[in-house]
Amino acid sequence: MSHQHTLTIHTRHEAVAIERLLQVTRYRGFTLAGLELKPLADVSGLLVTLSVVSDKPISLLVNQLNKLYDVLDLELHQAEAGALRA
Amino acid sequence: MTGAELLIKLLTERGVDSIFGYPGGAIMPIYDALYQSPVKHYLCRHEQGGAFSAIGYARASGKVGVCMATSGPGATNLITSLADALLDSVPVVAITGQVSQAVAGTDAFQEVDVLGLSLTVTKHSFYVRNVNDLAATLDEAFRLAQSGRPGPVLVDIPKDVQLAQVDYHPARLTAVDTQPHDALGGHLDAIAKARALLAAAQKPIAYIGGGVHMADALPELNAFLTATGIPAVTTLKAMGSVEKANPHYLGMLGMHGTQAANLAVQQTDLLLCLGARFDDRVTGNLKKFAPEAKVIHIDIDPAEINKLRFAEVAMLGDLKALLPAMTAAGDYRAWQAHCAALKQQYGWRYDHPGERIYAPLLLKQLSERMPDNSVVSCDVGQHQMWVAQHMSFNSPRNHLSSGGLGTMGFGLPAAIGAKISRPQDTSVLVTGDGSFMMNVQELATIKRFRLPVKIVVIDNQRLGMVKQWQQLFFAGRYSETDLSDNPDFVSLAAAFAIPGHSISHKDEVESALDAMFSWPGPYLLHVRIDETDNVWPLVPPGAANHDMMTDLPQWEE
Numbered sequence: 001m002s003h004q005h006t007l008t009i010h011t012r013h014e015a016v017a018i019e020r021l022l023q024v025t026r027y028r029g030f031t032l033a034g035l036e037l038k039p040l041a042d043v044s045g046l047l048v049t050l051s052v053v054s055d056k057p058i059s060l061l062v063n064q065l066n067k068l069y070d071v072l073d074l075e076l077h078q079a080e081a082g083a084l085r086a
Numbered sequence: 087m088t089g090a091e092l093l094i095k096l097l098t099e100r101g102v103d104s105i106f107g108y109p110g111g112a113i114m115p116i117y118d119a120l121y122q123s124p125v126k127h128y129l130c131r132h133e134q135g136g137a138f139s140a141i142g143y144a145r146a147s148g149k150v151g152v153c154m155a156t157s158g159p160g161a162t163n164l165i166t167s168l169a170d171a172l173l174d175s176v177p178v179v180a181i182t183g184q185v186s187q188a189v190a191g192t193d194a195f196q197e198v199d200v201l202g203l204s205l206t207v208t209k210h211s212f213y214v215r216n217v218n219d220l221a222a223t224l225d226e227a228f229r230l231a232q233s234g235r236p237g238p239v240l241v242d243i244p245k246d247v248q249l250a251q252v253d254y255h256p257a258r259l260t261a262v263d264t265q266p267h268d269a270l271g272g273h274l275d276a277i278a279k280a281r282a283l284l285a286a287a288q289k290p291i292a293y294i295g296g297g298v299h300m301a302d303a304l305p306e307l308n309a310f311l312t313a314t315g316i317p318a319v320t321t322l323k324a325m326g327s328v329e330k331a332n333p334h335y336l337g338m339l340g341m342h343g344t345q346a347a348n349l350a351v352q353q354t355d356l357l358l359c360l361g362a363r364f365d366d367r368v369t370g371n372l373k374k375f376a377p378e379a380k381v382i383h384i385d386i387d388p389a390e391i392n393k394l395r396f397a398e399v400a401m402l403g404d405l406k407a408l409l410p411a412m413t414a415a416g417d418y419r420a421w422q423a424h425c426a427a428l429k430q431q432y433g434w435r436y437d438h439p440g441e442r443i444y445a446p447l448l449l450k451q452l453s454e455r456m457p458d459n460s461v462v463s464c465d466v467g468q469h470q471m472w473v474a475q476h477m478s479f480n481s482p483r484n485h486l487s488s489g490g491l492g493t494m495g496f497g498l499p500a501a502i503g504a505k506i507s508r509p510q511d512t513s514v515l516v517t518g519d520g521s522f523m524m525n526v527q528e529l530a531t532i533k534r535f536r537l538p539v540k541i542v543v544i545d546n547q548r549l550g551m552v553k554q555w556q557q558l559f560f561a562g563r564y565s566e567t568d569l570s571d572n573p574d575f576v577s578l579a580a581a582f583a584i585p586g587h588s589i590s591h592k593d594e595v596e597s598a599l600d601a602m603f604s605w606p607g608p609y610l611l612h613v614r615i616d617e618t619d620n621v622w623p624l625v626p627p628g629a630a631n632h633d634m635m636t637d638l639p640q641w642e643e
Contacts, residue, residue, distance in 0.1 A: 016213075020205060027206070063389035069210035069230065 010073040017070035090115035106136035110156025113183025115248035131527040135499040137167030142503025158196030169207040173490025177236040209237040217250035287356035296323035297361020303405040326479030345432035364394040374630035453477035460512040465497035465521030468550035495524030529582040579610035586610030
């Protein structure tokens with residue numbers, strides 16, 4: 001059964017960071033369900049809200065995204081975070 | 087100084103002694119800076135070959151391999167090698183020239199989006215916009231290539247950045263991220279659980295991957311295995327990790343692993359996965375892999391934990407510190423005896439009749455005759471699996487094989503890189519007639535630098551592994567696997583001033599090996615084998631590892 005998950009990701013202020021997020025999402029078998037993007041006020045990075053759908057455990061994507069050089073911080077929204085730990 | 091001069095100066099300060107590359111328009115300032123510099127540049131004859139040589143250099147030595155290429159086709163030719171390095175976790179830094187920023191994005195001559203193209207086959211790729219960022223970017227590239235799970239990093243440098251003036255500051259040489267070897271904090275609970283599982287286990291197996299030697303943890307591994315007496319199996323990449331004297335070593339597991347290794351893993355009640363990743367060539371049918379086993383998984387890469395197999399106990403950390411902490415003597419005598427019986431029952435046989443050369447026996451003879459600490463590079467296909475099955479190694483750095491990507495054409499340039507990184511050791515290439523032709527142009531590199539690489543071409547005039555699968559699983563429809571129009575390999579080598587000899591009878595083998603090793607320079611030994619010889623055992627696609635096909639040799643049918 002597919003589930004939707006939402007991630008909030010703080011990346012470096014680089015366009016390539018967004019390319020990487022989308023490429024990893026696709027390659028690891030997650031369908032893009034939503035994408036919001038805004039630069040942080042101090043231009044220290046980008047704040048990305050990424051919604052994905054998949055029947056795979058979200059931990060598979062979280063672990064891969066966390067390895068990306070341009071990802072500075074990643075948060076799985078609270079409801080899903082509980083499921084990830086379970 | 088210019089950015090290009092700064093780059094070479096920084097590489098020199100970093101101790102880079104060898105670069106494998108090929109010049110071109112967009113990287114000419116860097117090649118100009120390289121001219122008469124202390125860094126030795128090895129001109130390869132194709133960028134893919136150059137990058138494979140950098141991989142061979144890195145894998146044989148443990149250092150970072152460095153390769154260079156120009157923009158456009160030069161950079162695209164690196165891609166296969168970078169993917170190979172990514173899948174086998176090899177630290178490589180690739181430096182590419184790029185068109186000047188003034189024309190970037192205009193489809194300029196030899197312009198391609200190298201950053202975008204390379205991102206999926208590297209840990210990360212950098213595009214240097216400002217010459218003042220060059221030093222920090224290069225520093226970061228080397229740090230990243232070696233940190234955590236190693237891998238390739240690419241630095242794309244536009245020509246205007248190469249030509250721009252910049253002030254020189256000594257390299258910062260950022261330390262690679264490594265955990266202190268006595269740091270067990272955060273793992274104490276997991277270690278206690280792991281020890282409890284080990285104490286309760288009746289039939290444990292250590293499943294050893296390439297991560298162990300990359301963590302520089304082979305002494306700790308062998309101390310652990312000796313102290314605990316746990317039987318061990320290795321992946322293709324980890325061959326040579328277990329000391330030859332260990333009586334409980336069962337060999338390689340997986341699709342072409344030993345029957346003893348696969349059967350023991352299928353029967354184990356506790357699988358201790360060390361620096362390995364449950365690759366599909368290892369597990370066969372994942373759902374049926376080690377079905378009775380609980381799993382302890384230790385790795386440096388968090389993305390590998392629970393990716394394919396749930397681990398009852400998982401530790402992200404340094405094997406060098408964790409293995410001693412997990413060491414506790416157990417009583418596995420009954421299990422050890424069972425594994426020894428499997429090993430005895432399913433040992434290799436070399437008593438083939440007839441006069442033709444049987445490749446497994448030839449490779450066993452090669453293994454016994456080559457000098458200690460030789461580095462064996464191989465290509466991809468049947469010969470690769472025969473090398474893994476029938477040759478023995480005393481270090482994973484002495485067995486270079488394209489494991490994850492399975493890249494034909496890997497072997498010859500890797501053997502070149504190995505010889506350059508370890509000039510005192512013998513570099514042996516075992517290749518097949520299909521693979522050899524994929525980067526055969528690198529014979530010119532051997533000639534140019536007078537590299538005494540020993541080349542053994544095992545020739546069945548077929549793409550043997552594909553043909554084997556066609557025979558077994560595609561009703562004998564041999565689609566495009568006939569290579570009977572191969573060139574005369576000895577004459578081909580002679581065109582590059584490399585002497586050689588061709589053999590086809592088994593009584594020629596020993597004298598031919600002696601001639602090859604006694605010759606002071608490069609040498610090519612062409613070995614004709616029968617195209618009907620296949621690699622056994624074989625776990626068919628979709629099968630569990632205990633369902634191995636073990637076709638008897640033809641003379642017993």
